[in-house]
Amino acid sequence: MHKSIISFSIFSYMRILIILALSVFLNQLYAQKSTGTAAVVDSLNQEAFASKRSDISKALNLLIIAQNTAQQIDYQKGLAIAYLNEGGIYQQQGFNKRALTDYYLSLDIFKRTKDTFNLAKVTQQIGNALLLEGRYDTAVTVFNECLSIFKQYNKEEEIVNVKNSLGLIQLYRNKPDSAVILFDQALNISKKIKYSYGEKKALYHLGKLALNGKNLDLAVSFFNASMEIDQKINDRYGMALNNLALAEIALKRGLLDDMYALSKTSYDYAKSINAYDLTYQSVAQIINYYKKVNNPDKAIAWQDTIIAVTNQHRIKENEYASNFIDIIKNQQNLRLDKENAFIRAQRASDEQLFILTVGTFILIILAVLVVMVFINYQKQKHFSRELRAKNILIEAQIEEMGTLNKEISYQNRMLEADNKTKDKLLSIISHDLRNPLVNTKGILNLVNQGIVPEDQAKQLLLQLETQYMGTTSLLDNLLFWLKGQMAGKNLDRSKVVIFQLVKGLEDEHRMLLERKQILFHNLVNPQMHIYADKEMIRIVLRNLISNAIKFTPEKGMIDIKTEQTEAETIILVEDTGIGMSDETIQKVNAKQYYTTAGTSMEKGSGFGLMLCSDLINRHDGSLTIESMPGKGSRFVIKLPHMQA
Numbered sequence: 001m002h003k004s005i006i007s008f009s010i011f012s013y014m015r016i017l018i019i020l021a022l023s024v025f026l027n028q029l030y031a032q033k034s035t036g037t038a039a040v041v042d043s044l045n046q047e048a049f050a051s052k053r054s055d056i057s058k059a060l061n062l063l064i065i066a067q068n069t070a071q072q073i074d075y076q077k078g079l080a081i082a083y084l085n086e087g088g089i090y091q092q093q094g095f096n097k098r099a100l101t102d103y104y105l106s107l108d109i110f111k112r113t114k115d116t117f118n119l120a121k122v123t124q125q126i127g128n129a130l131l132l133e134g135r136y137d138t139a140v141t142v143f144n145e146c147l148s149i150f151k152q153y154n155k156e157e158e159i160v161n162v163k164n165s166l167g168l169i170q171l172y173r174n175k176p177d178s179a180v181i182l183f184d185q186a187l188n189i190s191k192k193i194k195y196s197y198g199e200k201k202a203l204y205h206l207g208k209l210a211l212n213g214k215n216l217d218l219a220v221s222f223f224n225a226s227m228e229i230d231q232k233i234n235d236r237y238g239m240a241l242n243n244l245a246l247a248e249i250a251l252k253r254g255l256l257d258d259m260y261a262l263s264k265t266s267y268d269y270a271k272s273i274n275a276y277d278l279t280y281q282s283v284a285q286i287i288n289y290y291k292k293v294n295n296p297d298k299a300i301a302w303q304d305t306i307i308a309v310t311n312q313h314r315i316k317e318n319e320y321a322s323n324f325i326d327i328i329k330n331q332q333n334l335r336l337d338k339e340n341a342f343i344r345a346q347r348a349s350d351e352q353l354f355i356l357t358v359g360t361f362i363l364i365i366l367a368v369l370v371v372m373v374f375i376n377y378q379k380q381k382h383f384s385r386e387l388r389a390k391n392i393l394i395e396a397q398i399e400e401m402g403t404l405n406k407e408i409s410y411q412n413r414m415l416e417a418d419n420k421t422k423d424k425l426l427s428i429i430s431h432d433l434r435n436p437l438v439n440t441k442g443i444l445n446l447v448n449q450g451i452v453p454e455d456q457a458k459q460l461l462l463q464l465e466t467q468y469m470g471t472t473s474l475l476d477n478l479l480f481w482l483k484g485q486m487a488g489k490n491l492d493r494s495k496v497v498i499f500q501l502v503k504g505l506e507d508e509h510r511m512l513l514e515r516k517q518i519l520f521h522n523l524v525n526p527q528m529h530i531y532a533d534k535e536m537i538r539i540v541l542r543n544l545i546s547n548a549i550k551f552t553p554e555k556g557m558i559d560i561k562t563e564q565t566e567a568e569t570i571i572l573v574e575d576t577g578i579g580m581s582d583e584t585i586q587k588v589n590a591k592q593y594y595t596t597a598g599t600s601m602e603k604g605s606g607f608g609l610m611l612c613s614d615l616i617n618r619h620d621g622s623l624t625i626e627s628m629p630g631k632g633s634r635f636v637i638k639l640p641h642m643q644a
Contacts, residue, residue, distance in 0.1 A: 041070045041078035045085055052089045053235040056273045059089055074447050077118070080109035084122055094235060094276040096129050103129070119147040121158065128165060141535060144168075160186045160198035167205055175208055183209070200229035202239055207245060214250050223249075240269035242279045245287050260289040280306060491533045491618060493642060498571065499524040501538055502560050504543050510548050519557045528562055531570050531642045536615040540623075543608040544573040544635050551633070552577035568621075571637040580627040588613075588625060 044066035048388050063086045070079035087102030102128050110119040127142035150158040153307050167182030178410040183202045190198035204303035207222030223242045230238035247262035263285035290299035314602040502522045506513070530537075542562075548558045556576040563570040580588075588609050616623045619639055627633035 024474065031287050037069060037073045038075045038078055041066050041073075041075055043079065043083070043623045044069070048082075049085050049088075052092065053237045053273070056089060056093070063089075069558075075400075076113055077115065080113075080115075080122075082108040084118075084125065085107075087125060090130060091125070091132075093274050100126070111183050116149060117155070120146045124158070124162060124165075131165060131169060134172075136173065138535070140169060144449070155196060156189055157195050157459060158194050160189050160193075160195055160202075163189075164205060166202045167202075171205060171208060172213075176213065180206070180209055195236075196229050196233055200226045202234070203229070204238070204241060204245070207242075211245065211249065216252065220246065220249060236269045237275055237278070239294040240266045240273075240282070244278065244281055244285065251285075251288070256289060256292055260286065263289065274619065280310065292580070311635060333374065336434060339498065355403065365514070404486065424427055491536070493531050494534055495529050496532050496534045496537055497526075497529045498537075498562055499526040499528065501541060502545075505538070505542050508542070509545060509549060513558075516549065516552070517555045518549060518552055519555075521557070521559045523559055523561045525562060528564065528569070530639060532619055533615075533641060536618065540571070540612045540615050541571075543612050547608065548573060548575040548577060551575070551579075562593050567640060569639045571635075571639070573635040574632065576633075579629040579631050580625065582628055585625050585627060 001031055008059040044062050048059040048062035048066065061080050067079060067086075068081040081104045083106035086592075087099040087106065090096075090102065091099035103122055107119065107122045107126075110122060116623070118171035127139045127146065128141065130139040143166050147159065147166075150162065163186040165183045167186065169180045170176075170179035170182060173190045183205050185204070186198055187202035189195070190202060203222050203226035207219045207226065210216075210222060212217035223245050227239060227242040229235075229294060230242060235558040243262045243266035247259045247266060250256075250262055263282050265278060267282035267286065270282055281301055287299050287302045287306065289304065290296070307525070376599060403586070407550075412550045499522065502524055506520055512518075545560075552558060552575045558576075559572070561572040561574070563572070613623045615639060616639070619642075621637065623638045624638075625633065626636065
């Protein structure tokens with residue numbers, strides 16, 4: 001009997017060793033093949049990146065091949081870099097929504113693979129998108145986070161790119177002293193490491209600073225130096241930029257023929273790479289030239305060109321914006337399918353293991369019984385006790401398998417519930433994004449066709465403006481929520497002066513407050529401060545103030561107050577609005593999404609309040625709602641005291 005057991009154990013170990021050896025061999029073989037193909041993907045990505053500012057079609061075709069190859073071999077890093085490069089091309093063309101789609105796909109992969117450096121590169125590109133949209137405060141926060149990571153990895157080229165972007169924000173904010181420091185730093189590092197792209201960008205930005213300072217000779221020298229590098233690396237985008245800037249200087253000097261020649265050259269370069277923004281600016285300069293030389297026919301002809309460029313760009317950008325939500329939803333569904341497939345595979349594997357275990361024990365038991373027949377009754381009793389012990393073990397394993405199956409079933413239910421929640425959220429957001437687009441198109445058609453009187457047209461345009469601000473707020477909330485979902489947003493605590501934060505939000509909403517004649521009282525103690533994530537607290541207060549304006553009728557009142565106890569800081573947002581029913585409050589507390597209308601037909605879905613609740617919970621605080629229909633609402637934020 002003992003010999004049989006020993007022989008069985010030796011056979012089992014040998015089988016395991018053979019399987020392990022075969023697995024190692026196959027993994028090494030696959031790794032060699034994958035490595036070779038991965039090198040091809042890396043090469044395609046590098047070539048596409050080098051071509052994106054001179055040959056857009058070539059770059060996009062290379063990236064399509066890189067994406068397909070990376071997907072075939074499951075090379076996630078190569079696929080993410082291909083998405084990142086593709087997003088950069090669409091951003092260069094002026095398609096921010098299409099670029100954000102690619103950045104989302106890339107960000108999702110780098111987050112799952114825990115690639116901190118490349119995650120920062122994608123985040124930097126998102127910061128550039130925010131910069132182009134004029135959201136400077138958020139962009140600065142993003143760039144500083146990226147700069148910290150790039151310094152840790154000692155990536156000087158990326159440091160140069162961030163400093164150029166930060167300098168550009170200071171340029172747009174009319175802070176030339178701060179801007180020149182950042183551009184000089186970028187220029188010096190670029191020269192040291194021989195980074196042509198960073199050097200020519202810094203030179204161009206210094207030229208813009210000199211132009212703003214009306215030092216035309218210095219500006220010309222910077223632009224020419226930047227263009228010399230553009231010509232060496234065949235950067236058509238950069239050459240279009242520099243020619244356009246030199247055309248502006250020629251206009252200031254009254255050199256109209258030079259202005260036309262430079263503008264036309266800029267147009268040719270921009271059109272060759274489908275850079276819509278630069279094409280538009282170049283055509284605008286050409287039209288200006290023909291107006292200066294009194295040639296209206298030529299001006300009108302080029303005006304038709306600029307209209308065609310604008311319409312083409314708007315159609316594509318709207319198409320990309322509509323596809324953004326669909327792509328996010330498809331990615332979420334794909335990930336859920338993979339998770340469910342993994343659970344099913346795990347369950348099947350556990351069932352096979354259970355069957356193998358039971359079968360093995362049964363074989364052992366039968367062998368024991370056969371041996372006992374040929375020995376004696378006493379030994380039969382001895383091994384019967386052994387049999388009973390093994391049966392108890394089998395029963396325990398069966399019970400354990402039952403527990404495991406229950407856990408898997410529970411996980412499936414949780415995944416299905418989470419998927420339904422995300423589907424409902426995305427459906428509401430898609431509805432709230434697309435409806436304003438449809439309304440906008442209808443209003444613009446009415447106004448453009450002259451169907452409505454002038455006074456009604458003004459009311460429609462005011463309605464359009466309200467819809468625009470609501471849609472912008474929804475997109476801000478969505479992007480912030482997505483960043484938290486994809487990048488795992490951590491708290492960045494700092495000193496936050498609540499009075500200043502509320503004052504800034506009052507200024508931001510002043511137009512809506514004046515339009516509805518709402519009295520806004522900032523009753524916060526100017527000296528009071530908390531230690532919290534400033535951006536998160538700003539998002540919360542912005543949503544609560546926006547909601548208060550939305551649901552407060554004309555000539556109503558909004559008060560912002562604060563209180564402090566030994567343990568916590570309390571922020572109160574009170575309004576004299578239409579209030580909320582108990583049913584609505586229950587939906588908010590249960591994170592159920594709904595649609596309701598404000599006093600001026602503004603749309604509300606509850607998504608903003610859900611985001612507020614989540615952000616306050618991250619601070620270990622609470623958000624409660626006190627409301628009565630027809631009397632108004634009171635939102636109470638409680639934050640525990642924290643040190644810096």
